[in-house]
Amino acid sequence: MKKLIAFAALLFLLPIPIPALAQGVVSAADPRATAAGQEMLRAGGSATDAAIAMLLALNVVEPQSSGIGGGGFIVHHGGGTGVLDTIDGRETAPAAARPDRFLGTDGKPRPFVEIWPGGYSVGVPGSLRLAERAHARWGKLAWARLFEPAIRLADQGFVVNARLAASLRQVAPVWKDFPAMRALYWKGGRPMAEGDTFRNPALAAILRRIAAEGPEAFYAGDNARALSDAVTNAPRNPVPLTQADLAGYRAKDRPAICGPYRQWTICGMGPPSSGALTVLQVMGMVERFPLATWGRDDARSWQVIGEAMRLAYADRDRYQGDRDFVEVPVAGLIDRAYLKRRSAMISAAKTLGRYDAGSPPGAPARVTATPGEVAGTTHFVAVDDDGDVVSWTNTVESAFGSQLTANGYALNNELTDFSHAPVEDGYLVANRLQPGKRPLSSMAPTIVYDAAGKPVFAVGAAGGRTIIMQVAKALIAHFDWGLSAQESIALGQLFFDKQGLVVEQGTALEAMKAPLEALGQRVSVAKLGLKANAAEKLPDGRWTGAADPRSPGNSLQQ
Template sequence: MRRCLSLLLALFLVLPAPAVAAEAVVSAADPRAAAAGQQILRAGGNAADAAMAMMLALTVVEPQSSGIGGGGFFVYHDAATGAVATVDGREKAPAAATPERFLTPDGAPMGFRDAVAGGLSVGVPGNIRLMEAVHAKWGKLPWAKLFDPAIRLAEDGFVVNRTLNGRIAAMAGLWKDFPEIAALYMPGGTAPAVGATLRNPALGTLLRAVATGGADAFYTGANARALADAVANAPRHPSALTLDDLAAYRAVERPPVCTTYRLYRICGMGPPSSGATTVFQILGMIERFDMAALGKDNPDAWHLIGEAMLLAYADRDAYLGDSDFVAVPVAGLLDPAYVKTRSALIATDRSLGRYEAGTPPGAQPRTPATPGEDGGTTHFVAVDAAGNVATMTSTVEGAFGSQLVANGMVLNNELTDFTFAPEKDGAPVANRVEAGKRPLSSMAPTIVYDPAGRPVFAIGAAGGKTIIMQVLKGLVARIDWGLDAQQAVALPNLYFSGTALVVEAGSPVEAMTPALKALGHAVITRPAWGKANAAGWTAAGWAGGADPRSEGVALNP
């Protein structure tokens, strides 16, 4: 059985060549973005510089997923101090937002897809203020230098790949109501062919303005007016996002959330991200099991991961939100005694079948309420020769965000990450809409430290709420199963629908379906998904990994 599964794994994964182990590495979901990071490292920049250049380049070449019209989370290991820091560049709800924002006139929650397109879903973008904070604290090269690769891509043009072609083609019907984005990405009325060249001169002009004028050139003046006008005059759900909303936005450096797992210290992003808290809770629940002995080809290992996943997501839906607005019991959710009680619910020979939120220490009574979360987003990693490590997840939320464009940039639909119903069972929902609030996220940029305190692995992913499981899988693959960065991100993914396990079609885990069903699981098969990027330390230096399900690559300087 084990030999058959190994053969299936070999057939399932056609791995891209990993970056050769070296002192430095970058990895991104698009080769042009990885090349931008590589260029910055070659010019003498550090990991923070490279990450910001990749974020800007992805604005141009991956507009369906991320960019300066959206936000992100940044995690950084500073080699000079040995400290890990996190920066929250998550979008905010405008001052006009109320808890009833996504309710229909009769008080029912709007349909998710209806809410996405148009002005109602747009939050104040955070990525440029995040970049400002990162560059001020850790940047090495001049601010303007980091814009060079993105400006060149916008003005000289870039080649349409299969992913962008497919995403544009899928938007043809919707874009009949959004002529501005259609004119930009569907000139002539059809999706540009794979291999065609696209240019975005308006975005190039905006990037030049911000390169010269700093972050204020984005959040005030002409660009702020263009952004506010795009939301106010949206073809659907015109809304108020004001000049004051934009001018007031600041990225926030927050304390990292850290845990230990088998002697390794692992750090990530706290609320309003649920990523680190949920990933770490799953790790804590499976730590009592000998995952290394079970191995990646054993259905029992995936059963244990699946049970811990369902328990942790139940807690996530009940307790996570923006800690500036609600009390989020992060310490309680990760409290060893509490995690032990949750782990005790997991049996090795059967599924639990019912997965409800627990009561962690310090938690206020809550009713679970699951927000919608789309599957856009992107991730990138940079490590420099000095030992600095940057890992960042960036997003405009769904495919092409709100479908609105201002100065060539796609505007996010991040506010649909809020829970639409503001109350449940008479109690306020933690992730309900409120003015100035940041919506809950699953983004999970993560850094792993070995027992000697050295960073040895950095990872993150894209894909809505599946991000948590892509990162979790990568951490288990690295720490328990001894896989390198490329092998770790390439492993099959596991998720859930209701209480059923969702597995990738054609993968070794799909072949385990009979064994998982024998343990009491319902199993659903879906086409392969995943978009993770990572970098890991090896005996020869750092090597990158890029998800083979994406067009990403890892490059050395």
Template sequence: SPVAIGAMIRNPAQAALLQRIAARGADSFYVGPEAQKIVTTVNTAARNPSKMTTGDLASYDAKTRPPVCITYRVHRICGMGPPSSGGITVLMILKQLERFDMARLGKDSPQAWHLFAESSRLAYADRDLYVGDPDFVSVPVKGMLDPAYIATRSALIQPTTTMASVSAGSPPGAPARQSAPVSEVPGTTDLAVADARGNVVEVTTTVEGYFGSGLTVDGTVLNNQLTDFDTVPEKGGYLVANRVEGGKRPRSSMSPTIVYGPDGKVRLAVGAAGGSTIIAQVAKAIIGVVDWKLSAQDSIALGLIYAPGHVAAVEKGTEREAMIPALEALGETVQVTALGLKANAVERVNGRWVGAADPRSEGVGIAQDGTVTQIQRVGALQRAPE
């Protein structure tokens, strides 16, 4: 039965699990009784039982990945590297837009949002072709962010017209393509936090569906992350970078991002939930803060235009809808859509940390002094496929 809104939920089984891990170390989760519980649960699932073994869990290693960073205007921006596609795609969207005066155009300019859509298309095209688990495919991270390559991609963007078609480019270091043999629901969480010492953490995590795989062990939901792989392993006669392979980690759209000001100190930490819209949400929020001089809260609240392909999805019920005639005059093909958006941020304002939360869904922003951001809720959270 549904739990009443505002009700306190207690999970003593998970609390006990976390206490055991804290006392015994992380390895105790991957081997021994805990691992056996997980394997037994998925092996005996009533629906889609898994062939996972205790050896699979024992061989798993949570890996530290190098970040990807660029300079946008006078800010240094860092995000997650592959197998997450979020960081590199956010950075490509921003760098491709850097030659345009987004500040002068402003947040209410249809042309600014048209430029944002065009840059998104180019970045998503490269993401789809090249990004996967770097332990299995060669991801040309350096080439995708190479200034000369970014300049060639940016040159495809025109302020007054829309590209007739978009395809991935050929960044330096792109691997040779391998010839191939002849609806989602929300389950992603994001948080941004800073402490009095200046430590900043931005976390995005997901179990994929509302309750992941629908299985739990010791109060902990087991994820359904397999759906983040490309369902079809080949496209156009070539193997796709994000195809399913044993031991491989799926590509994600998660985009936890930290923005450093000209003084080298953290200016903003931002992330989002919402499948593949995460990338556009984070890029939009950064442009809002850096170019349009908005607060993180107001940047997050801006309506979105999400354009991973030819059609630009205009967020339903937002100020973006009024721009449709002007966007169509620029050649955009638009579709009004109720996007599943949920971003969060923490920003440094006049020496004080201030939280920001999305008005579209649950969440709250709390300032350093304990002040809670008052947020008017609008709409419900849905989710786009990653």
């Protein structure tokens, strides 16, 4: 008995392992997708597993914005290794694509409304090859497990929310020429409305096949034939996209683009994404100004942000494109001395008025990008217990992409992101359409590191060309103005058009209109199609998520 008592006392003195608190967090543009990511984390999955599950679920519940018929970019930080990786899953132009595809008989670009719906605009989808590559490197759960939430949603159905219903109303007039898409989303002779329950058995079926057989079930066999047929025999703008185009698609590792901002390091996706380079240009030009002192309610802050924005976009539209096809002066565009010269053009007291591209070190002979993106897309973020961080942007471009469908998913219209004229002022355009080429993108999945090299912030957005400025604004709001991730993405947005600056309608930023006009700016007030998601590391080491209040999205802890 004495021995038993002594043994019990010894056990009492031994340290008892206490399970670590779950640190995982997910954020997406729809609560049902966020729940899919949370489910993977709770099942022991990695941030990559959670992100893939969100990608697939978003295909079901947010089909107007993204899915397996599109493409995207991932920025991944390995918590155990500290290594930053980026993968390019951007769509490619099929072999039949030619630089003059979007020109009319007069040799001038045709109106967007004529080239967007139908076969002309469809690129070879990259989403599943991107997911496959990411899962092979950083996934923990079985590939098929990641599909379960999306299959449930497609099989059992989900309630159509206000955002999906609005997109359906928007494209309804076009669908008279697209009976396959109308058959999916119309009910009783009308587009499905908010509150209706939508089921997509065709999508559930192809997701089951991809879950069981891997991405080959998408890029070969029956699905490849169905996708090829949808484009080649499209009711509008039919053009070949072959099974060989699909079979030849590859996602690609790309070098991350990183640059300093005060004591932090901002990292993101390089060409064919213009996101990281343009964000870093904006940040590099505003860095010399005392934004933290001025604050968000001072017109001088928005004045210098607006000036830097237009100078950065001028460079973007001149120099950027797919590096596999054109020379992009990556190092030169974010060269510190170059950005210092560009920043010297900016005054907090008066407007520059003219925003020409500069001459960064290593710039090639004159070219221009002139892309034509529209507001669409989705972004999602995941962090797991191991400290892996994923920032992933995915898109089908316009609402429901090209308006073509195969097996229940929308096919992208990403080729309209190419410049519609291959030659401008006698010079070849960097972002001209060419077979196998990837169109320039504004997608800007981003991870930010502190001075110790630890990730502290992840962000990305949807909304075409506004994506870059949504990310830049969120970074300034968080790191200069001390706002939380949630407050940073919710803050009113500044953008621009051909006439001048645009401030977001219905936000506190409207108050900046008169002060900016007093500095010589032309300012309009308008609604902007914005949608961002983010995550931040709190001072106590925990991660928390953020979702744009402009969307139905949310964030969830593990």
